[in-house]
Amino acid sequence: MRESVDAHLMSAQRFVESCDIENAIRDFDRVLKKERGNVSALLGKAECLIYYVDQEERKNLEDGLVIVDGLIDEHRQSSFDVYFLRARFLWRLGRHNDALKFVGICERFAPDNTDLLETKARIFVASTIHRFKEAEEIMRKLPTEKSNFVKGRIAYLEHRYADAARLFRQSFDSDFLCTDVTPLYNYLLASQISVGTDKELMDEFKFHYNDEDGSPLNLPNKVKKLDLLNPAIDDGEKFLAKHKNHIRVAEIAFRTCMCLSKKQYLTPPKSKAEETCLQKIIEIVDEQQHAQRANWKLVRAKSQAYRDWGKLDEALVAIDESLDCLKKKKETIEIEFLNNDILNYDIKHQDTLRYKAENLFDLKRYRDSLACWKKLLDYTKKTFTPAQKENKADGSIFGKDATDMQIWFIKRPLSGIAECYANLGDEKNFQRWNSKSKKAEDEAKNLKKELSYCRQKESDSEISIYDGHEGQTMEFKSSFYNHGTYENKQEKLQREVLGFEEIAKSVCAFLNSDGGKIVIGVSDDLACPGIEADIQRAPKKTLDGYHQQVRQTIDNMLVKDYVTSVRYDSVDYVSPGLDSKPVKLFEISVEPLPTDEREFAMVKLHGKKVENEKGKFLKYASDGPELAYFRKGDGDQQYTPGEAVGHWIRRSKR
Numbered sequence: 001m002r003e004s005v006d007a008h009l010m011s012a013q014r015f016v017e018s019c020d021i022e023n024a025i026r027d028f029d030r031v032l033k034k035e036r037g038n039v040s041a042l043l044g045k046a047e048c049l050i051y052y053v054d055q056e057e058r059k060n061l062e063d064g065l066v067i068v069d070g071l072i073d074e075h076r077q078s079s080f081d082v083y084f085l086r087a088r089f090l091w092r093l094g095r096h097n098d099a100l101k102f103v104g105i106c107e108r109f110a111p112d113n114t115d116l117l118e119t120k121a122r123i124f125v126a127s128t129i130h131r132f133k134e135a136e137e138i139m140r141k142l143p144t145e146k147s148n149f150v151k152g153r154i155a156y157l158e159h160r161y162a163d164a165a166r167l168f169r170q171s172f173d174s175d176f177l178c179t180d181v182t183p184l185y186n187y188l189l190a191s192q193i194s195v196g197t198d199k200e201l202m203d204e205f206k207f208h209y210n211d212e213d214g215s216p217l218n219l220p221n222k223v224k225k226l227d228l229l230n231p232a233i234d235d236g237e238k239f240l241a242k243h244k245n246h247i248r249v250a251e252i253a254f255r256t257c258m259c260l261s262k263k264q265y266l267t268p269p270k271s272k273a274e275e276t277c278l279q280k281i282i283e284i285v286d287e288q289q290h291a292q293r294a295n296w297k298l299v300r301a302k303s304q305a306y307r308d309w310g311k312l313d314e315a316l317v318a319i320d321e322s323l324d325c326l327k328k329k330k331e332t333i334e335i336e337f338l339n340n341d342i343l344n345y346d347i348k349h350q351d352t353l354r355y356k357a358e359n360l361f362d363l364k365r366y367r368d369s370l371a372c373w374k375k376l377l378d379y380t381k382k383t384f385t386p387a388q389k390e391n392k393a394d395g396s397i398f399g400k401d402a403t404d405m406q407i408w409f410i411k412r413p414l415s416g417i418a419e420c421y422a423n424l425g426d427e428k429n430f431q432r433w434n435s436k437s438k439k440a441e442d443e444a445k446n447l448k449k450e451l452s453y454c455r456q457k458e459s460d461s462e463i464s465i466y467d468g469h470e471g472q473t474m475e476f477k478s479s480f481y482n483h484g485t486y487e488n489k490q491e492k493l494q495r496e497v498l499g500f501e502e503i504a505k506s507v508c509a510f511l512n513s514d515g516g517k518i519v520i521g522v523s524d525d526l527a528c529p530g531i532e533a534d535i536q537r538a539p540k541k542t543l544d545g546y547h548q549q550v551r552q553t554i555d556n557m558l559v560k561d562y563v564t565s566v567r568y569d570s571v572d573y574v575s576p577g578l579d580s581k582p583v584k585l586f587e588i589s590v591e592p593l594p595t596d597e598r599e600f601a602m603v604k605l606h607g608k609k610v611e612n613e614k615g616k617f618l619k620y621a622s623d624g625p626e627l628a629y630f631r632k633g634d635g636d637q638q639y640t641p642g643e644a645v646g647h648w649i650r651r652s653k654r
Contacts, residue, residue: 005031005038012044020245021048039075042067043082050088051180051247058093065089080109084116091123099123101635118146125153131524145174149183152190161194165228172235181248184239188255191232195225195262229263232256240284250293257281257301264308281305289321296325300352307355312363319356326352350376357416361423370420377413411440464528464575464583466519470634473516475506478523480550480586481537497606497620503588504557504603505629505636510590511565511601512648513631520550521573521585528573530583543570543584550586559602559626565591600648602626602641 012027025048031041049064068086071077087102103120110116117138124135132154139147152167168187176183236256243249260277267273285302288294303318357372418433470476480503482495503518510516521531531546538546551568555561567589572582593601607621628644629636639647 005034009040009044012041016044016048018245019243019247021051021247022245024048037075039071039077042071042075043077043085046071046085046089050085050092061089061093065093080106080113083109084119088119091119091126094126096123096126097635101632101637104633112141114142114146117142118150121147121150122153125150125157130157145171148174149186152186156186156190161190162228165190165194165232169231169235181239181246181252184235185248185251185255188232188236188252188259191228192255192258192262194228195266226263226266229259229266233259233263237280237284240287244291249291250288250295250298253284253288253293254295254298254301257284257298257305260284261301261304261308275309278305278309285318294325296322296352299325300355303355303359307359307362312359316356316359316363319352319359322352323356350380354412357413361416361420364423366420366423370417370424373413373416373420377410377417380410380413407440407444411437411444414440464530464573464581466522466526466528466573467575469526470524472631472633473510473514475510475516475518475634476522476524476526477503477518477520478529479531480520480534480546493619494609500553501557501603501605504554505638506631507554507566507588507590508558508601508603509629509631509636511562511593512628512644512651513592515590515592516631517590518588519585520588521583528575528583528585531570531586532584534586535584546570546586550588554588557603557605559604560599562593562601565593595652600628600644602628602644 008027008030012024012031015021015024015027025045028041028045028048031038032045035041046064046067049060049067065086068082068089071082072086083102084106087099087106090096090099090102100120100123103116103123106113106116121135121138121142124131124138135150135154139150148167148171152164152171155161155167156164165187168183168190172183172187233256236252236259239246239252240249240256246252260281264274264277267277282302282305285294285298285305288298299318299322303315303322306312306315306318353372353376357369357376360366360369360372414433414437418430418437421430421433466476468474480499482492482499503520506516506518510518520534522528535541535543535546538549547568547570554566569587569589571585571587573585574582604626605624607623610618610621612618626641628639628641628648630639630644630647631637
């Protein structure tokens, strides 16, 4: 049996070295089936899961984190490697502050470890943190080949995409691990974006190719852009040829296809060069489909290539294949078939249905195109525009807070429906829908003007910057509610509960330590967006309603009532030395519990997820654990009641 275990471990390691992550995990699982507590297999599987990016990426990361937690708690593993692995999982899951806490633990073991320092710098330049200065300080300690990625990330976030592409390329060349293709993926992405939008490109081509004497007016600019795209395409194709079984091969294939698509627009239309680009895209996708690794997004790239080539029948087949991928991977909220197998699917895939509608129209299949447009419009209204109900009284199409994306996904189906009716000879319906389309166009223009005016007003004064830093007695939260974009209401509710808990944990930690203040309306980079958007989510959309909501939510999560120790206040804040307007912030001021207090504060966390028969999230159970938190630097450290006793005794003796 021992020989069998050792053989599987050796086999798994060989698969890891060849970047065949799926088979490596399979062999690690075979070991764990025989020896549930085999530390080598657990550690190996966790290392694989951190790079296992597929349709279940988040689940894979969460599963890996569970394994690492088990290694720490059950198997008493306390090595640098285990703690560092936990920090990387937390980082990949977007829990950046928690990741930094474990980076700090790792620094006790190996403060000068280059991989650790690079990871810390990467966390600092995450899109939600933007601590560029601290990242730059770390980079001074790193060799050039290790700092290129972080420099590239900063350039990317500052919209310097050409610089980002070059830096990512250098990072990929000098420090490429076949398991982690992040540098290559970012290199391809930055290269693709650096050539500009399609509209900008098309304007450039028109300018160049319509010149009467045929002089290459924009040739230097074109050459510059191709100098970024050509090596990126070459590297992408080499990777696809060499690492056919890589778990991220579909993503690399997609980005390579996107670079080819951009290159296509930089070549003379209807030329051999354009045809070569389109042919390569189709070949790449066909290969991934044959290997059963193609996802919906990659297959859709093939449909667009066929469409650009003028092969509309083939494009339609590819679109349906893309929709089939969605169905098989269960990426849709609901599966519903209409005539011609039109799917009702999640908002992030609506472009695919739009492609199908446009393709059917070009094929003069107007009734099928009409069905697609109406399906897209119905689903968009349901998903995008809950605020529209408030606007029915005045007959407006868009809500006052409608985004560009919301406007586009309503505007385009309206014009598409009108065009279909026109070609079907239905004058009455054409006039009806054309009127709606024109009204939407006018409303969109007015909204754009209003938005531009608001932005101008905002730019008249400097953005407020908070005068202070997170630390032992200070914690910042950009908002109480979550204001991001979510796939559905269930996901939003889950994220919101977790956000409430983070604030309650900090209150608990301040009570058990030296006291402190939580300021809501301040981001990690010290910018002050304020709580105005939060107030619009509160009961009755008033400050009083917001005040009551925050207080009740946090008080309910604390196991005991601390009315004399926790104070809730809203304040008007103006940055010292800046010509900025006052912003409204919300402060939770916490006094430390007296040293002679017999019991420490605890927070009751949420229990397991409760789902309906369709697997949709309903709520969290009320049987969650009761845990204590103590302040440690700029973070909150979690302890079970048993673990917290010793800390509480030591605190009382200070």
